[in-house]
Each structure stands twice: as C-alpha cells, then as structure tokens.
Amino acid sequence: MKDEAIIRGGWPKNTWRRFTGESLWQGAISAGKSAGYMLCGFAILLGIWAIVSGVSQSLPGPFTTLKTMARMLADPFYDNGPNDKGIGIQLISSIGRVFAGFALGSLVAIPAGVLMGASSTCRRLFNPLVQLLRPVSPLAWFPIGLAVFKHAGEATIFVIFITSLWPTLINTAFGVGSLPDDHRNVARAFAFSRGRYLRRILIPFALPHILTGLRLSLGIAWVVIVAGEMLSGGVGIGFFVWDSWNALSLERVMSAILLIGLIGLLLDRGFDFVARKASYAS
Amino acid sequence: MSAQYLQARDVTISFDTSKGRFTAVKNINLTVKRGEIVSIIGHSGCGKSTILNAIGGLVRLSAGEIVLGGVTVDAPGPDRGIVFQHYSLLPWLTVYQNIFEAVDSVRVDISKGEKAALVESFLKKVNLWESRDKKPAQLSGGMKQRVAIARAFAIHPEVLLLDEPFGALDALTKASLHEELVNLLQMDNRTETIVIVTHNIEEAIFLSDRIVVMTNGPEATIGDIIDVPIPRPRDKREIVHRPEYVEVHDRLLYLLMDAFAAHKKSAA
Numbered sequence: 001m002k003d004e005a006i007i008r009g010g011w012p013k014n015t016w017r018r019f020t021g022e023s024l025w026q027g028a029i030s031a032g033k034s035a036g037y038m039l040c041g042f043a044i045l046l047g048i049w050a051i052v053s054g055v056s057q058s059l060p061g062p063f064t065t066l067k068t069m070a071r072m073l074a075d076p077f078y079d080n081g082p083n084d085k086g087i088g089i090q091l092i093s094s095i096g097r098v099f100a101g102f103a104l105g106s107l108v109a110i111p112a113g114v115l116m117g118a119s120s121t122c123r124r125l126f127n128p129l130v131q132l133l134r135p136v137s138p139l140a141w142f143p144i145g146l147a148v149f150k151h152a153g154e155a156t157i158f159v160i161f162i163t164s165l166w167p168t169l170i171n172t173a174f175g176v177g178s179l180p181d182d183h184r185n186v187a188r189a190f191a192f193s194r195g196r197y198l199r200r201i202l203i204p205f206a207l208p209h210i211l212t213g214l215r216l217s218l219g220i221a222w223v224v225i226v227a228g229e230m231l232s233g234g235v236g237i238g239f240f241v242w243d244s245w246n247a248l249s250l251e252r253v254m255s256a257i258l259l260i261g262l263i264g265l266l267l268d269r270g271f272d273f274v275a276r277k278a279s280y281a282s
Numbered sequence: 283m284s285a286q287y288l289q290a291r292d293v294t295i296s297f298d299t300s301k302g303r304f305t306a307v308k309n310i311n312l313t314v315k316r317g318e319i320v321s322i323i324g325h326s327g328c329g330k331s332t333i334l335n336a337i338g339g340l341v342r343l344s345a346g347e348i349v350l351g352g353v354t355v356d357a358p359g360p361d362r363g364i365v366f367q368h369y370s371l372l373p374w375l376t377v378y379q380n381i382f383e384a385v386d387s388v389r390v391d392i393s394k395g396e397k398a399a400l401v402e403s404f405l406k407k408v409n410l411w412e413s414r415d416k417k418p419a420q421l422s423g424g425m426k427q428r429v430a431i432a433r434a435f436a437i438h439p440e441v442l443l444l445d446e447p448f449g450a451l452d453a454l455t456k457a458s459l460h461e462e463l464v465n466l467l468q469m470d471n472r473t474e475t476i477v478i479v480t481h482n483i484e485e486a487i488f489l490s491d492r493i494v495v496m497t498n499g500p501e502a503t504i505g506d507i508i509d510v511p512i513p514r515p516r517d518k519r520e521i522v523h524r525p526e527y528v529e530v531h532d533r534l535l536y537l538l539m540d541a542f543a544a545h546k547k548s549a550a
Contacts, residue, residue, distance in 0.1 A: 182370045185366065186372065186384075188339075188358040189340070189358050189363075189364045189366075190360065190384040190433075191359065191360050192383075192387050200372065200375065201372060204374040204375075
C-alpha cells in the first residue's frame, strides 16, 4: 500500500471514490477543482511564456508555436527522404527504441536484481560495480555502442539498455532483499521447493518494488532518448529537435518539447495502469 | 521410544547481536511423550519462542541437541507443523491458496484431487470454506489464525508447534478458538504431539497435559514442570471450579509472579 502512494504520484487521493456512486456529487466537485487548478497552472505558464518571448524576440511565443504544432500534427506521417519526416514518424521511432532498450535492460536487470537481493555473495560481488557505473551518464556508453554495433540506431538502443538497468536492478534487489523472515520461514516450514519459493513468495513480495524500478527506468529512458538521438542523428524525436535548431525553427523545438512531455506523461500513466492490472491479478 | 519421543538435551541457544553475544536459553532439558500436549509459559523475553523455533528447526543450537523420534533435528521438516506467532499467511494468496500451497508442497504422496479434498475438509473444519477466496487482509485476526492452524494441521504433521497462537486475539475470540482447537484435535484422534508457547495461564491449563515454566531471560532455563491432572474432555466453564485447576493455577501464579517474577513490575 505504501508503494501505491509513491506510484500514484500526483492524483488526488479520492480519484477512485468518484466512481463508487455514493459521493458522486462530491467527486464531481473535487474533479472540477483539480481540472481548475490544472488549467490555472497552464495559464500561468502560457502567460510567462508570452511575456518572455515578447521581451526576448528570439524565443517564439505560445501562439506561433501552437500554430506550428498544429501544422506538424496535421500531417504527422509524411516522408520526404532521410532528413524530412513527419513528427509522428519521429516519435514512433523514438518510442520503439525506448521500448527495445527498456525490454532488453529489464531482461537483464530483473534476474540480476533477484540474485543480488537473494544472495549476499552476489550483493557483495556486484554492488560496488553497480555503485560505480550507476552515476555515469548513459550517453558516455554511446561510443562503445557505436564501436560494437557499427550502427547509430543500435548504439542508441544500447544507451537506453544501459539507462534501464540501474533503477530496475536496484529496486529489485532492494525488494527481494527486504523479504521478511516470516515469509521465508513459511517456505522453510512447509518445505517449499526453489521454484515454489520464487513463484509464491519471492516474486509476489518483490513485485511492487520491481514495478517501481521498471517505471523509473522507463521514465529515465524517455529522458535519455532525446539526448541520445541528438548524437545518433538519422531519425527520432531527439534528432528532430536538433535538426529543427539547425534549421533555426525554434517553434518546432518548442512544439517538440511539449510533445515529448506529453508522451512521457502518457508512458508513465500507461505503465502505472498496466502495472496495477498486473499486481491485482497476481 | 514413545516415552521419549521428543527430547531436548542440554540445549543452549545464543545469538550474535550488535551488542555482543546474547544467550537466550541455557541448559534446556525436556522430554515429551508422543501424543502429549505441552505448554511452555513464561514472561516476555524468556526464550520460549526460541525453544519452539529450535524444535521447528528454524534456529540453530549453540549446544546440545533436539531429538525427534530418534532423529536429531537440524532443519525444518514437514513432520513438524508450525503455527507462527504472526499468522505468517502469504498476503497475495487467497485463504484456499495459502493452505493448498503448503499441502501441495508437503504431501507429495497424494494426487491433486486428494489435495483439493484435504484442503476443503480442513477449511470446513475451521469454518472458513465460505471465505476461501478472500485474501488475508480481508480477514479478522481470529480468522487469520484459523487459516494458519488449518494450514499446519492439513499437512498431517507428527508434531504441532504453536507459537503464542492466540496472543494477539481478544478474550472472546481466544476462548472460542481454544474450543475449536480442541475439537480439531479430537477429530483427529490426536496422534499429534503438541507444543504450545503461551503467556496465558488459563490457556495453558485448558490445553495442556504438562506446563513448562521458564525462568526469566537472558540465559533463561526451565524453572519447573507442572502436571495438569484434569481429565479430558475439558469444559472451559466447568474446569475452573475443580480443585486441581485451582491448585495448578495458584502454583503457576506463584511461580510467574513471585519465584520467576519479571524484573520490571509485571503487567501480567
């Protein structure tokens, strides 16, 4: 339950109560208030943005930006060769790379985390290594990826792979390591086999921690992909941002920033949704 | 063999703590007959749960040995069913699954269908068949403890180890669970040997054939062993008026309040 509080993030506490019918009216008021606050926040941002852009001249204002964004979104999937593709193609390419790297990273990080959490020998062996590598910007691995894979796209996926390792690994190891003795004693007293212990005790107990790790990994992966694609070039939202700067179109850069934020938010909420379904089922 | 079915010989158990070596219990010598019900009673921190865990094979002995049916105990085994102090149900499994997983793990000798029938019969015995699909969080303390008891009984152990099984329950729930436990035992014609850890005098007298009284910890040991010469079946309302009951009760009160009184002012 305490994990849920972290995962639920900013949603108002009584979001779900709204659907139970009993306090429908109160719920409606509360939802209305939340929406009101959100709109006020956006209005403040737009106001500051309009003032700053009016003063600085070089920064595009909100209205020109929104006009440019509308034009970008009107035809998101056009493809006029390698350096001129629609925003939809760029975003889908980036999301694909994020998921590829994230999936590969998770495949390594979850078993490694379980090992580190369950065995103090593994923890002592690998924890210093993890602590050493974790503070390194994943972008520093880009040249290594290039050298190994000879291809910028795969090197970007490699960077995302590295990015996705650490939060998942550390949270999984923590979750597995904090298994209470009470649960472990049940397995011992009732002679659980290794497989039953994993399936019925260790994994279910660690699942909320693993999901928290995965969610953090996915969030950071989406942050890192933009920078990664600025280096790799070719295609992707990061490349799009850099290419727009080279074309001196800050309207497009600002539009991309808004879209990156929106998609990051959707990824996070989507993961939260899937994760909650998964942990209810288990 | 039956007369010395379960034996603790010169058992000492110490732990390494951050403040140095801590000896919980020292020189424990205890012999339990097959089919006997023995309670271990004492103040908190007297190491009574430690002894139980040692019989369960969950705690390593520093000295001495525990012998069960001629074999030295050095690990947990399905011949001993444990009811843990904090129920220790797995919160992500339903009531049914909690029992089934234990049965499925231990009873490799019977088919899936027989396992299912076994789980069903025990859930019905503790009146939880209707709640079989609930998760532990949806149950009251008494219901959780009944699941834990059913789980320990369902694996058909030779020895049942109950660690303050009713300690966290209110008096009324406690009383009805005592009777349920006794019924459960008689239905089985009681081949099981039972060791119960408790800090409740009435509970110890009602349930046991003999009561082991611990001195205070650290380095606690057995202070006295008292027979409970009250015939079974025992009726909770009736036995309290028997002279044997009063005598045992007074003796236990004297031992716990005076002879081995807690260092601090006792709350018991």
